[in-house]
Structure formats: C-alpha cells, structure tokens
Amino acid sequence: MKVNYAGTVSISTLDWTGKSVVTIFFRGCPLRCPYCQNHPYLEGPELVELDFVKEQIKKSKPFVSAVVFSGGEPLMQEAVVPLAEFAKDLGLAVGVHTNGCYPERAAELVGRKLVDKFFIDVKAPLDDPELYGKVAGWEAYKRVGSAVKKPPEEITTAITKTIEVADASGLELELRTTAFRGFIGNEKEISQIAAWISEHIENREVTYVLQQGIPEHSLQEELREIRVLEREELLELGKIAKGFLGNIRIRTKEEGEEVV
Known part of the structure; x- marks a missing residue:
C-alpha cells in the first residue's frame, strides 16, 4: 500500500497539548481554504511505501507518547488505518487532525x-x-479538477456527521476555528459557531480553540497582506465563545496556547 506522504516532524509538542508526539503529514485535501498554511501539501503525489512511514513512527517511539496524523487531510487516505x-x-x-469531510473513515477508526x-x-x-x-x-476553486x-x-x-461520530465515541475532542481578520471569525460568526457546538455536542468536556491565522503563509496571495488578529482581539473572541462553552482556548504566536 502506498502513502501520499508530505513529511514527518519527529518530535512535536505543538500538535497535541500536553503530549510529545510524532506528526505524520499526508498530501492531498478536498478543500482549498484561501488562508491554508499547509498549501504546499495540497497538490501532487509523493508516493512512498507504507513501511517507510511506519519506520518514521518507529524511530520516534522512544521519545514520544503518541502519533498525530495531519496534512493535508489524512482521512482521505486508506493508509491511515493500517x-x-x-x-x-x-x-x-x-x-487525527481532520477537516471532517470523511465521516466513514472516522467511524472506521x-x-x-x-x-x-x-x-x-x-x-x-x-x-x-x-x-x-x-x-x-x-x-x-470549484472548477479546479483536484479541488x-x-x-x-x-x-x-x-x-x-464526523463531529457526531467523534462526540458519540466518548473520546477526547477538540474543535477549532482559525480566525482571520475580515475573512472569518468576527464576533457574530464566533457566536454562531460556539452556539452550534453547545447545541449539538453531548460531550461537555469538548475543547473549542480559536487559532490566530497567519496571513503571510496563506494560499491566496490577496490575504497575505491582511493585518493579523492580535492576541487581545482573539482573547475577546474567546470570551464570547465562553458564553456558550466551558472549555475555551486561544492559540497565538505571542503567547502560544492559553485557557480563556
């Protein structure tokens, strides 16, 4: 079995709060979010053998407690299961970091x-x-063949459906929104998202994270000049979400992850 492989971070403390992990990045994604930070992973095959990726995980095993599959979109690929x-x-x-477009594979896992x-x-x-x-x-991007x-x-x-699968499983669940000035994540939109989560999620321990979008790394060039949301602005959005949910965090370049 082949893996459409983008790379490995052998030891990461950023991809799962509280854990040291090995992160495997997969290529390919069905979405084309204009602010995407990992857009080099969206296109093109870079096929490797399954055993090659297993070896990347095995080499990190003495130093980590978990593996995180990211991308791109890891649930696009059958290889994520083995x-x-x-x-x-x-x-x-x-x-698993996922955009949620593959509920059947989430359910299989x-x-x-x-x-x-x-x-x-x-x-x-x-x-x-x-x-x-x-x-x-x-x-x-709707007319782009691979998008x-x-x-x-x-x-x-x-x-x-993917959120429902994750919620019903009783497993740890983190939902996150990337806030991007003038594009997504204003006060009204964060209120709508947080209210939806509150109404649809049974797991009251669910974590909702607001992430600071970094304009200069965006897929769409027009967004690269937008002024980044400051930590204080993201904190105010977090307080709005806190009106609906108990476990709110923000992530910024300035201070990393903070509990609201």
Whole structure:
C-alpha cells in the first residue's frame, strides 16, 4: 500500500497539548481554504511505501507518547488505518487532525479502536453552508479538477456527521476555528459557531480553540497582506465563545496556547 506522504516532524509538542508526539503529514485535501498554511501539501503525489512511514513512527517511539496524523487531510487516505493500527501496536496514542469531510473513515477508526483523540476544524458556522463554502474555497476553486468537488451543503453535512461520530465515541475532542481578520471569525460568526457546538455536542468536556491565522503563509496571495488578529482581539473572541462553552482556548504566536 502506498502513502501520499508530505513529511514527518519527529518530535512535536505543538500538535497535541500536553503530549510529545510524532506528526505524520499526508498530501492531498478536498478543500482549498484561501488562508491554508499547509498549501504546499495540497497538490501532487509523493508516493512512498507504507513501511517507510511506519519506520518514521518507529524511530520516534522512544521519545514520544503518541502519533498525530495531519496534512493535508489524512482521512482521505486508506493508509491511515493500517498506520493507526501500527501505532497502537507500538503502544502509542493516536490523534487525527481532520477537516471532517470523511465521516466513514472516522467511524472506521472509532469502531476499530484505532484513535484516541480527534482535532476537527470548524471553519465557519455549520448552519451557514454558503459562508462555509467561501471559507473552504468553493467559489475560487470549484472548477479546479483536484479541488472542492462537493457543494457546500454536502461539505457541512459531512463535517456534522464526523463531529457526531467523534462526540458519540466518548473520546477526547477538540474543535477549532482559525480566525482571520475580515475573512472569518468576527464576533457574530464566533457566536454562531460556539452556539452550534453547545447545541449539538453531548460531550461537555469538548475543547473549542480559536487559532490566530497567519496571513503571510496563506494560499491566496490577496490575504497575505491582511493585518493579523492580535492576541487581545482573539482573547475577546474567546470570551464570547465562553458564553456558550466551558472549555475555551486561544492559540497565538505571542503567547502560544492559553485557557480563556
């Protein structure tokens, strides 16, 4: 089995709060978010053997307690299942960073007890498919063959199902939104997202994280000159979300991760 592979961070303390992990990046994603930071991973094959990626995990095993699959979109690839199985056999916890577009694969990992935590992007209010489509790059990239193929309504439906799978599993769950000045993450939108989470999530321990978007790394050139949201602005958005949910955090370049 081949893996469309983007790279490995052998030891990371940023991808799972409180854990030292090895992070495996997969290539490919069905979305084209204009502010995407990992856009070099979106296109093109870089196929390697499954055993090559297993070896990357094995080399880090003495120094980490978990593996995180990220991307790109890891749940696009069938290989994530045997890799998760390999990691569990090594005694490692497994975390998955996902955009939520592949609920069936998320359910497979849950059903086979191959995942310990989901980190799911909630890019915009899930009850506003039009806005979600904008943030996911629907309008700009819908005619690009390898980009977004599903209409926004199907995207939000799939993400909702993935969140339901993760919520029902009883596993750790982190939902996160990247806030980007003038594009997504104003007070109204954060209120909508936090209210939706509060109404739809049974797990009251769910963590909701507001992430500081970094304009200069954006996929879309027009966004690269936008002024970054300051820590204090993100903190105020976090306080708005706190009106709906108990466990709120912000992530900024200035201070890293903070509890609101």
